[in-house]
Amino acid sequence: MYIMEREVECSDIGSSGEIRNSAVLDLLQDCAIRHLDTHPVMAPFFKEENSCMFLVSRQLRILRRPRYHEHITVKTWTCELKRMYGFRNTMIYGADGEELVMSYESGAFMDIATQRPIKAPQELIEKVNIYPKADMEYASRKIAVPKGSTEIYPDITILKCFIDMNEHVNNARYLDITDEYISDTTAVKEIRVEYKAPIKLDSRIHAEVVRADNSVYVSLVGDKVYCIVQYIV
Numbered sequence: 001m002y003i004m005e006r007e008v009e010c011s012d013i014g015s016s017g018e019i020r021n022s023a024v025l026d027l028l029q030d031c032a033i034r035h036l037d038t039h040p041v042m043a044p045f046f047k048e049e050n051s052c053m054f055l056v057s058r059q060l061r062i063l064r065r066p067r068y069h070e071h072i073t074v075k076t077w078t079c080e081l082k083r084m085y086g087f088r089n090t091m092i093y094g095a096d097g098e099e100l101v102m103s104y105e106s107g108a109f110m111d112i113a114t115q116r117p118i119k120a121p122q123e124l125i126e127k128v129n130i131y132p133k134a135d136m137e138y139a140s141r142k143i144a145v146p147k148g149s150t151e152i153y154p155d156i157t158i159l160k161c162f163i164d165m166n167e168h169v170n171n172a173r174y175l176d177i178t179d180e181y182i183s184d185t186t187a188v189k190e191i192r193v194e195y196k197a198p199i200k201l202d203s204r205i206h207a208e209v210v211r212a213d214n215s216v217y218v219s220l221v222g223d224k225v226y227c228i229v230q231y232i233v
Contacts, residue, residue, distance in 0.1 A: 001077040001131060002035035008066045018065045018186045021179055025060070025172035028090040028103050031074040035088075041127045051118055053086060053107035054198070055171045057141040060191040061102040064094075071095045077131040083119040084109055089134040102136045112166070115198070143194045143228045145217045151209040153181065158203045168198035178218040178229045181209050190232035199226045 012023035036042055036053065046052055066072050073093045080087040085108055092101035109118050156177070164170035169177075174193065179185045199205060205222040216231045 001075065001129075002031060002038065004031045004034060004074045006072060006074075008068055008070045008072060010068065012066075013068055014185070016186045017068070019067075020175075021185055021188060021191060022172045022175040024062065024065075024092070024101055025058075025175055027072070027074050027092060028058075028060075028076075028101070028105075029170075029172055031076045032088060032090050032105065035076050039128075041124060045120065045124055049118070050112050052110055052112055052166065054110045054115075054166070055195055056085070056106045056108050057195065058106075058171070058191070058193045059104045059139050060193075061136060062100075062189055062191075063102065064098070064100050065186065066092060066094070066100055072100065078128060079104075079131055079133045081125050081128050081130060083122060083125060084117060089131075091134060102134055104134070104136065104138060106141055115166075139192055141194065143192055143217070143230050145210055145219060145228060146212045148210050148212055151181075151211075153207040153209070155204045155206045158199055158201055158205065160201060162199075163201050166198075168200055171195065174220070174227050174229065177220065178207065178227075178231075181207055181218050182216055182231055184233075185231075187233045188231045190230075192230040192232075194228045195226075196228065197224055197226045 008019060012019050014020040076088055076090040078088050085106055087106050090103045094100055109120050111118050162169045162173040203222055205220050208219045208221055210217045214233050218229045219225055220227045
C-alpha cells in the first residue's frame with residue numbers, strides 16, 4: 001500500500017473551475033507508479049528484468065470532484081496479482097476521509113525493450129501483499145460499444161506532448177483527447193477505459209463516437225481500435 005498527500009493545484013483545474021478528468025488520472029497514476037517504484041518486491045524485479053506494467057483497463061467513479069486548494073490523500077494497493085496481470089484500487093480522499101474518487105485498474109507485465117507481455121515468477125507473486133478490494137460495483141474490463149449512429153470525426157496527429165517515458169500516449173492523455181467529444185466533462189460520474197494498443201508519436205487517429213442512454217462511447221481508431229472510453233453521466 002502507498003499513500004500520497006497533496007493539494008489540488010491550478011494545473012489540475014479546467015476552464016469550468018473544477019478538476020479535469022485527465023488530472024484525476026494523473027493523481028491516480030502518480031500514486032500507483034510511486035507504489036511500484038518503491039515496492040520492496042516488485043521494484044527490484046522491474047529493474048533486473050527491464051520491465052514495467054502497462055495499463056490495460058481502468059474503471060473510475062467520481063463521487064465528488066476535488067476542489068482547488070483542497071487537501072487530498074491518494075491511496076493505492078494491490079488487490080489481486082497473477083503472473084501476467086496485476087489489479088489495484090486507487091482512491092482519492094478529502095481531508096476528512098470522505099471518498100472522492102474510486103478507481104480499479106488492471107495492468108500487464110511488459111518487457112520495456114520489446115514492449116511484449118512477460119510472466120513474472122510465481123514465487124515472486126507470492127511475496128506481494130494483497131489487500132481487499134474496495135467496496136464498489138465492478139464492471140468488465142472489456143467495453144462493448146452498442147450499435148447505433150456513429151459520429152466520425154476528422155483525423156488528429158499524436159503530438160510529443162501526449163507521449164510518456166514508455167514512448168507511447170500516456171494513459172491520462174487519452175482523456176485529454178476524448179474529453180473533446182463530451183459536452184460537459186464535469187458532469188461525468190464514471191469513466192471506463194479499455195487500452196487495447198499503444199498509440200505512438202505521429203500516428204494519425206480519429207474518434208468514433210456513439211451516444212446511448214446515459215453514456216458516450218469514444219473509440220480512438222487508426223489502422224486498428226487503440227482505445228475505447230465510456231463516459232457515464
